[in-house]
Structure formats: structure tokens, C-alpha cells
Amino acid sequence: MAMALLSGQALASGGGSDDEAPRKPNCPKGQVWDSKTHKCTMQTSKATSDEDRTDYAYRLAKDGRYEEALSLLNTLKNPDTAKALNYRGYATRKLGRTDEGIGYYLKSVALDPKYAQVREYLGEAYVIKGRVDLAKEQLATIETLCSRTCEEYEDLAAAIAAAPKT
Incomplete structure (x- = not known):
């Protein structure tokens, strides 16, 4: 991930390539990036939206800060959204709790049956469990959602190809 410094604050892209998303600071532990105020706020701040909390939790997880991501997801007013559940699944899987x-x-x-990213991550979890057959089902669904050229399809196809042959 590309990093830069602005006024002594480390900056990271919000996801995807550097050209796709504006740069956002990595906030200190216990804080979350607020897209309205364009600054880090306390996780306990009621002003920070669930969407910002969810997006920041994913950034934390992608940075390997899985426990922090889960703690942040625990602060959501509505934790039962497709995106929040996907990111909770991602963090728990990366912690080795694949079944969870x-x-x-x-x-x-x-x-949200048309959410390609969750299908990619579900397929990757199935690969970990040795259920390549189920991973291939997710791959076929992703193909119908966004074709063979989308990132989700390519990443899951690579995971399946790298799976041990039984």
C-alpha cells in the first residue's frame, strides 16, 4: 500500500489503487476516520456513521489489525449489513477462525446475493477448508455478477488454482 506523510500523519489509500480513492489517514488505535469532518475521531463518537466505521474496520483488517477491526465493528448501530458481516467474516477468517x-x-x-466481494471471500474460506467444489460454485456466481475480468473473480480463481490437489 502506498504511504505518504502529511503534517507528520501517515496516509494510506482508502482501498483499491491510488488513483481510485482519495488518501485517508491511518488513525491511531481507538479512533476512526470520519468522512464528514475529514479527521480521525474517537470510535465512541456518536457522530461517526456506521458506513465510516464499517469502511475503516475493513482498512484495519486489510492492514492486519484484525482484533481492532472486530472491536470497531462491535460499535456499529446496525451490525447486520452485508458489508459489515462480510468484513467481520474477513477479520475472523484471517484470525484463523475460518468456520466462524x-x-x-x-x-x-x-x-445481498449479488455482492461479489463476499462471494470471493467465502470461496477463499472454502479453499482453506479443502472444499474447492464449493469455492468453484462461488466463482461461477461471481462470473455471472461481474465477468471473468473483475478483481473478485481473478482473486478467487487464483486461490482455487493454488489449492492443494486432492
Whole structure:
């Protein structure tokens, strides 16, 4: 991830390539980026939206800060959105709790069956469990959602290709 310094604050992209999203600071532990005020605020601030909390939790998880991501997701007013459940699944899977992660992914899919990213992560979890057959089902669904050229399809296809052959 590209990093830059602005007034002594480390900056990271908000996801995707550097050209796709504006740069946002990595906030100190216990804080979250607020897109309205354009600054870090306390996680306990009621002014910070669930959407900002959810997005920041994913950034934390992508940075390997899984426990912090889960703690932030625990502060959501509505934790039962497809996106929040997907990111909760991602963080728990990365902590080695794959079955728990699959449970969150399945809840996310039930809320939004056309959400390609959750299907990618669910497929990756199935690969970890040795269920390449189920991962391939997710891959086929992703293909119908966004084609073979979308990032979700390419990433899951690579995970399946790298899976141990049984």
C-alpha cells in the first residue's frame, strides 16, 4: 500500500489503487476516520456513521489489525449489513477462525446475493477448508455478477488454482 506523510500523519489509500480513492489517514488505535469532518475521531463518537466505521474496520483488517477491526465493528448501530458481516467474516477468517468467518459470509450473502466481494471471500474460506467444489460454485456466481475480468473473480480463481490437489 502506498504511504505518504502529511503534517507528520501517515496516509494510506482508502482501498483499491491510488488513483481510485482519495488518501485517508491511518488513525491511531481507538479512533476512526470520519468522512464528514475529514479527521480521525474517537470510535465512541456518536457522530461517526456506521458506513465510516464499517469502511475503516475493513482498512484495519486489510492492514492486519484484525482484533481492532472486530472491536470497531462491535460499535456499529446496525451490525447486520452485508458489508459489515462480510468484513467481520474477513477479520475472523484471517484470525484463523475460518468456520466462524464462513458463518458471517453466509449471512452477508443472504442479505445481498449479488455482492461479489463476499462471494470471493467465502470461496477463499472454502479453499482453506479443502472444499474447492464449493469455492468453484462461488466463482461461477461471481462470473455471472461481474465477468471473468473483475478483481473478485481473478482473486478467487487464483486461490482455487493454488489449492492443494486432492
